[in-house]
Amino acid sequence: MARKNKKQVFENIEVIDAGAKGKSIAKAPDGKIIFLSNAVPGDVVDIQTTKKRKAYYEGSAIVFHSKSDKRVDPACKHFGTCGGCKWQFMGYEHQLAYKEQEVVNNLTRLGKIELPTVTPILGSENQFFYRNKMEFSFSDSRWLTLEEIQSDTEIGNRNALGFHIPGMWDKILDIDKCHLQEDPSNAIRNKVKTFATENNLPFYNARNQSGFLRTLMMRIVSTGEIMVLIQFFYEDVKKRTLLLDYIVSEFPEITSLQYVVNTKGNDTIYDQEVVCYHGKDYIEEEMEGLRFKINAKSFYQTNSKQAYELYKITRDFAGLTGNELVYDLYTGTGTIAQFVAKKAKKVIGVEAVPEAIEDAKENAKRNNIDNVAFYVGDMKKVFTTEFIATHGKPEVVITDPPRDGMHKDVVGQLLNISPNKIVYVSCNSATQARDLSLLDSMYKVTKVQPVDMFPQTHHVENVVLLEKR
Numbered sequence: 001m002a003r004k005n006k007k008q009v010f011e012n013i014e015v016i017d018a019g020a021k022g023k024s025i026a027k028a029p030d031g032k033i034i035f036l037s038n039a040v041p042g043d044v045v046d047i048q049t050t051k052k053r054k055a056y057y058e059g060s061a062i063v064f065h066s067k068s069d070k071r072v073d074p075a076c077k078h079f080g081t082c083g084g085c086k087w088q089f090m091g092y093e094h095q096l097a098y099k100e101q102e103v104v105n106n107l108t109r110l111g112k113i114e115l116p117t118v119t120p121i122l123g124s125e126n127q128f129f130y131r132n133k134m135e136f137s138f139s140d141s142r143w144l145t146l147e148e149i150q151s152d153t154e155i156g157n158r159n160a161l162g163f164h165i166p167g168m169w170d171k172i173l174d175i176d177k178c179h180l181q182e183d184p185s186n187a188i189r190n191k192v193k194t195f196a197t198e199n200n201l202p203f204y205n206a207r208n209q210s211g212f213l214r215t216l217m218m219r220i221v222s223t224g225e226i227m228v229l230i231q232f233f234y235e236d237v238k239k240r241t242l243l244l245d246y247i248v249s250e251f252p253e254i255t256s257l258q259y260v261v262n263t264k265g266n267d268t269i270y271d272q273e274v275v276c277y278h279g280k281d282y283i284e285e286e287m288e289g290l291r292f293k294i295n296a297k298s299f300y301q302t303n304s305k306q307a308y309e310l311y312k313i314t315r316d317f318a319g320l321t322g323n324e325l326v327y328d329l330y331t332g333t334g335t336i337a338q339f340v341a342k343k344a345k346k347v348i349g350v351e352a353v354p355e356a357i358e359d360a361k362e363n364a365k366r367n368n369i370d371n372v373a374f375y376v377g378d379m380k381k382v383f384t385t386e387f388i389a390t391h392g393k394p395e396v397v398i399t400d401p402p403r404d405g406m407h408k409d410v411v412g413q414l415l416n417i418s419p420n421k422i423v424y425v426s427c428n429s430a431t432q433a434r435d436l437s438l439l440d441s442m443y444k445v446t447k448v449q450p451v452d453m454f455p456q457t458h459h460v461e462n463v464v465l466l467e468k469r
C-alpha cells in the first residue's frame, strides 16, 4: 500500500513569497504551494516535504543553491532552534514589506474590502530589545544540540533557563543572550541560573512533574522600574529565601521581587496567589504623562514605545473634538480609554477580565481622569441594547479585540447602534477582514495603517478607520 505522507524532494525551487505564520512560499512542479520555515523569498533551494495535504505541501529547505539578497545574518546565536524570532534572517525593510502585504492581501482577498491608499507600515524604532515582558522556563533536561548528542563527551549538568523548543512542551532551550528584552534581563536570568545550579536548587522536570524552580518572569519598563517574579513548584522556605535574598543583593535595581508557589500541572499564575518578597507589588509605566500601574497579572502592551505610536494613530483616526461619547471595546487595563479621554466627553471601556478592569479603574483614579467608566463582562453579553440605553449611544467606537476578532453579535450590535466612526485595532488582519466585510454594508474603510509591534516575527498590528457610508 502506498504511504500517504511519503516525503518528496523538489530540486532547484525558487522561494517566491512570505506567507501566514512566518512561513515562506514556493511552488512545487505540480503547481501546489509549499510552505517552508527555513527559507527567505529569493532563495533557490531543494525542498524536502514534511507533510502532504490536498492543496499544499509543508517542507523544509535541505540544500541552498543560492541565497536571497533579502537575507541578513541573524543577530542571535539561538536563531533557528529558538522559535521566538522566526524572521531574524530577513532584512527589516523586507519584514515590513511582507507584513504590509499580508494586511492588504487579507483585507482585499479575504474581506473583499475596497481599500483607500494604505499608509505605509510604521516600523518599530527598536528592532531588538523592544519587549518589556519576558518569561523563561527552568528545566533539568536542557535541549541538546546534534553535536552534543553525537559527541563522546559526557554531558554533566543539563539545567536550562530559557524557551520551549517550538512544539515541545517538555524541552527547554537554554538561553544565553536573548535579543528581545533590555538589560539587565540577560544578566538576571544568567546569574539566577548559575546561582541556582551552584546551590543545587532543583530545576523543574515537566515530564515527571518534579523540581523546585519553574519560571522566571521579568518586566522592565521605561520608568526604569523592574519586576521579577519567580514561580516555584512547592514551598521550601530555606531554598526560596536563599534564592530571593541572592537576587535582592545582586540586583538592587529590582523594584518589585515577587513569587508564586504553583503546585498545579500548568505554569499559568492567573489563578495563583502572588506574594511580594521585596519592594512594591507593582511597577509603573508612563505614557504621555499618564502613569499605568502594572501588577504581576496585569496585561500591558509588550512593546511600550510602539504601543504609544499605535495609540496615537488610534486617537488620530478617532478624530475627537471633545464632545463625543466613545466606547473602548476590549479595553484591557483601559489604556486606550485613558489615552483618548482628554479629547472626549466621556469614554466607556468594556473588558472580560475583572482584574484588568480593577487596574483600569485604579489607574484612571491615579491619573485624575474622571470622564471614564469601566465595565466587566463578555462583550457579546455586556454590549447589549440595554447597556446602550443606560450608558448612551456612542459617536465613536474603538475596538481592539483578541486574535479571534469580534463575536458576530458584537458586530451586529455595532451595525445596530451605527456610531459615526469605528476605529478597529487588530492583531490579526484575517479576522479583522472578516469583521470588516460584515460591516461593509454600512461602513466604508477610509484609513488603514499597519504597525509593526513585533520586529523579527511575522506578527502585524493594523488600525482601520471605518466611517458611515
Ligand SMILES: C[S@@+](CC[C@H](N)C(=O)[O-])C[C@H]1O[C@@H](n2cnc3c(N)ncnc32)[C@H](O)[C@@H]1O
Pocket (backbone or CB within 6 Å): 299, 300, 301, 330, 331, 332, 333, 334, 335, 336, 350, 351, 352, 353, 356, 377, 378, 379, 380, 400, 401, 402, 427
Ligand atoms: C488585544 S487586547 C486589547 C487590550 C487593550 N486595548 C490595550 O491596548 O491594552 C484584547 C482584550 O480583549 C479582552 N477580551 C478577550 N475576549 C473578550 C470578550 N469575549 N469580551 C470582552 N473582552 C475580551 C482580553 O482580555 C484583552 O484584554
